Amino acid sequence: MRITCSSCHTTYQIADEKVPEKGAHANCPSCGHQILIPTGGAFEDGSEFLPGEYSGDPGHTITFDFQTVDQSSAEVSTLLKQVSEQSSFLSDGVRYHLMDVRNGQKFPIQRPEFTIGRSGCDIALSDPEVSRRHCSLKIYGDRIVIIDMESTNGTFFREKKVLTAKIEPGERFRVGNTTLKLVMERDQ
Numbered sequence: 001m002r003i004t005c006s007s008c009h010t011t012y013q014i015a016d017e018k019v020p021e022k023g024a025h026a027n028c029p030s031c032g033h034q035i036l037i038p039t040g041g042a043f044e045d046g047s048e049f050l051p052g053e054y055s056g057d058p059g060h061t062i063t064f065d066f067q068t069v070d071q072s073s074a075e076v077s078t079l080l081k082q083v084s085e086q087s088s089f090l091s092d093g094v095r096y097h098l099m100d101v102r103n104g105q106k107f108p109i110q111r112p113e114f115t116i117g118r119s120g121c122d123i124a125l126s127d128p129e130v131s132r133r134h135c136s137l138k139i140y141g142d143r144i145v146i147i148d149m150e151s152t153n154g155t156f157f158r159e160k161k162v163l164t165a166k167i168e169p170g171e172r173f174r175v176g177n178t179t180l181k182l183v184m185e186r187d188q
Helices: 073-084
Strands: 002-004 011-013 024-027 034-037 094-100 106-109 113-117 135-140 143-148 155-157 160-162 164-167 172-175 178-186
Antiparallel strands (some): 172 178
């Protein structure tokens, strides 16, 4: 479920299985304001929880670390199983590159599977918050899967710390202090 702080309007993603049965309160890491977290099943359709929509009685106040991995083990297992059953490939007539969103630097991609890190990787970033071997990406034509390689500071997608995620071309993800996106350009 997605929750939004009523004070600073920062949105967070929380796996339903991490929320206590009666819901809870947590402090927003951005502003410190107390956030109501409804029960895990209250928003099963994936909709966003906005303050004032939920009338349930939250059981207690919890310390919720919004920076911990917020993916269910089932979600991770399912995606990794799908990845292992398919062969990665680059589409014919398409040029791929990763782009650093902040400075526009482009990193050409020549293979459907590659690693990102500070050193010893296919794409080396000069970001001290990036681990030596931070994450890997696998390309399946126009679908991309990112897999964190037990990095120290984590891999983030849609403001959510993930172990693995399926992303679309043009969507952004963050490693350390570097925000990247995969760009596909069709040959003319």
